[in-house]
Amino acid sequence: MHEMSVAVAMIERLEELVRQYGAERVTDVTVSIGAYSGIDAEALKLCFPVAAKGTHADDARLIIESVPLTLHCRSCDGLCRVDSPVPLCLWCHGADLEVVDGTELKIKSMEVI
Numbered sequence: 001m002h003e004m005s006v007a008v009a010m011i012e013r014l015e016e017l018v019r020q021y022g023a024e025r026v027t028d029v030t031v032s033i034g035a036y037s038g039i040d041a042e043a044l045k046l047c048f049p050v051a052a053k054g055t056h057a058d059d060a061r062l063i064i065e066s067v068p069l070t071l072h073c074r075s076c077d078g079l080c081r082v083d084s085p086v087p088l089c090l091w092c093h094g095a096d097l098e099v100v101d102g103t104e105l106k107i108k109s110m111e112v113i
């Protein structure tokens, strides 16, 4: 359960942005979570309001978009979009795969007033 520290880090980043833009408070936050980021979206939803208490993001709505894990195959140049890592390319069964997307958590956008 490291979602709490993730939520706290998100709030810190939001607070920075709020100061930067001179906003009053955050109303909506959209984050994208990679399927292979190791972050549990449901747990994050629970942690976020707790971490946001007393900050500019108190009562902000958290919108979560999941990003599938995307692997690029160097053998056939194909892209595999999967929910969990696969050892072999879905197209040519080659094993020369690299991760191109789906491992990160990022704040995509926020709405402020």
Ligand SMILES: [Zn+2]
Residues within 6 Å of the ligand: 073, 074, 075, 076, 077, 078, 089, 090, 091, 092, 093, 094
């Ligand atoms: Zn392939």
